[in-house]
């Protein structure tokens with residue numbers, strides 16, 4: 001209660017049963033809960049997520065570090081251009 005979604009890598013606030021709205025809805029449809037709901041993140045949310053991922057990556061893993069850096073660059077570029085988030089794969093949950 002009052003925590004965050006338990007789905008792997010999800011940074012959204014808990015909605016019910018330890019899951020955010022999107023992951024909760026996913027599970028209630030019988031779909032796998034694993035995997036982030038990238039489509040619900042705003043451009044700035046994606047920048048934050050990529051920045052956190054970059055900070056978390058091991059500095060000894062060059063490949064993972066480069067990939068995280070690329071993700072951050074992509075997110076920042078999209079944010080700077082104010083690109084719309086790509087079309088969602090499933091309906092976007094209402095934001096509270």
Ligand SMILES: [Zn+2]
Pocket residue numbers: 005006007010011012019020021022023024037
């Ligand atoms: Zn979630």
